Amino acid sequence: MLLAVPVAFAQQKVLNGRVLDTKTALPIEGAVIQFSNAEKAIATDAKGSFSLPIDTVFAGQMLIISHLGYEKFTLKLKPGQANITVSLTPKTNTLSEVRITASKKLKPAKVRPETVLDFGITNDRLFVLGWETGQKNPTLQVLNLYNDSLLMNCRLPVYAEKLYVDCLENLHLLTANHAFQIYLDSVSLALYPPETKATFEQHLFPCLTTDNENAYFRRNINKGIIVSFYTVNRQSHETKLFRMVADEAVLTMQQSEARFQFFRSGQNGADPEMNMNRTAHTLENNIAFAQKVMFEAPYVPLLKIGKEICLFDHVNGEIEFYERDSLRRVLPVNYHLQPNWDKQILIDAPQEKAYVLFRKNGLPELRLLDLQTGELLSTYKLGHPFAEKISVHNGQVYFLYKDPAKNFRQFLYKAPLNALQN
Structure with a gap:
């Protein structure tokens, strides 16, 4: 033995x-x-x-x-x-399809005939949806988020248009009529059986974020003028009203406009001489104009920063910080009153930072928001006019840009924020 x-x-x-x-x-x-x-x-x-x-x-x-x-x-x-x-050795028909660059000047390392449709970031992976030359359907690429190495390249069996990351950090592939959930392991990528796009949007789009106990949903009332948030307990599925935000001044104007249109129409015994609308078409145009111009829905995002759920109440000029459904503190802010604000708040989840997006003459600027004082700190200028889908992750900024010098093909760009600091 x-x-x-x-x-x-x-x-x-x-x-x-x-x-x-x-x-x-x-x-x-x-x-x-x-x-x-x-x-x-x-x-x-x-x-x-x-x-x-x-x-x-x-x-x-x-x-x-x-x-x-x-x-x-x-x-x-x-x-x-x-x-x-x-x-x-990289496959010659795979590595050349990577459309991401980290140059300080934010220019593609090499011009290629492909174009990027969309991108998504989840679970330390960068997903890029784009076209290859001569292919009928788009290609989905999976990259390592930290070194940009290509992990997987999949030619999709469907004509996809968009990527969507839900509140549980699951990635979905959207076509014109259907939604597929993407499952990724270390060696393969799979598409779950699809559901209709309408059903998908009805159930998942209202879900904003989650914590250990709840999922947070949004519901728009009165064409978005009143915004209500409610929680669904992840264990018991109990639903509760979390918060409601409404612009009282807009509601008052809306009620006054409704009464004004009623009397102008000369209905129900109203004075016919007050009917300045000669046709029903004119009345319809007036109502449509009032809804689009006078009654703008407020931008009130509910976002997760670290362990806190943050309600950016731009109606009342404050940020509310919640933890386990309890209001911890309220921070007054006034950046939303400044000119050129683009009505977007970007969260860098790994670094637990918030950025306010401004645009001047189409040029985007990110300004770091101090979550303790409400002041705007450092400014970061992208230099690409009309850049779209701007995201910040771990100190890196990502965005899509249609290059007019390249027949308006859309490219995915990436750069460290410290290289853009003004």
């Missing part, structure tokens, strides 16, 4: 290794490692590393390393080999 113990330990070994990109020397996450004569496989982690328990390596045993974005690599192991480093 004493002689048999070391023999048993000698036969059970671990093969450690790393998988890198040949061109960039960056680690490749999600590479599949398996022996040619075995069904079981493992995948590399975010550092490109893996540990594979093995028995004694026999001469001629083949190890296969594969990844959707790279050429397959086969390695003949040597007896007793315990550590390896493998470099994979």
Whole structure:
């Protein structure tokens, strides 16, 4: 027995290794490692590393390393080999499709004929929906958010248009009529069976954010003039009214306008001489004008920053901070009264920061909001007019821009905020 113990330990070994990109020397996450004569496989982690328990390596045993974005690599192991480093070569029809750059000047490293439709960030992954030359349907690319390495490239079976990240950080692929939930693991990507787009929007669009106890929903009343927020307990599914925001001045104007239109119409015994509307078409135009111009729905976002649920009440000029449904503090603000405010608040979730978006002559500016004083601090200028879908994540700004010099093809840009500071 004493002689048999070391023999048993000698036969059970671990093969450690790393998988890198040949061109960039960056680690490749999600590479599949398996022996040619075995069904079981493992995948590399975010550092490109893996540990594979093995028995004694026999001469001629083949190890296969594969990844959707790279050429397959086969390695003949040597007896007793315990550590390896493998470099994979990107597939020529995959790496060239990456449309993201981190240059300070925010210009694409190389002009390509493809165009980006949309992008989404969730679970430390960057998803890019774009077109390839000569392809019928778009391609969905999955990139490592921190080193921009391409993890996966999938040619979609459907004609997709948009990406949507819901309040639970799930990613969805939207077509003209349907919505698919995207499921991603280390080696594959799958689309859950679709539901109609109308049903999807009805149930998921109102959900704004979640915490450990509740999901927070929004409901617009009276064409958005009154905004109500309610919570749904994630365990008991009990629903409660959380907060309601209404602009009393707008409601008063709306009521006055309704009475004014009633008397002007000369209905129900009103003086016909007061009817200045010669036709029903004129009355309809007046009402439409009043709804669009006089009664603008307030911008009142409910956002999560760290552990707090923050209600940006721009009607009353304050931010309310809640934790576990309890109001912790109220912060007065006045940035919403400044000219050129674009009515957008951007949250950098990993860094727990908030940015206020301004636009002057179409040029976007991000201003850091001090969540303790309500003051605006540093200013960051993008320099790209009419940039769309601006997002901030971990100190990096992402946005879409249609380049007029490139036939208005849309590109995805990325840059560190400190490179944009004014």
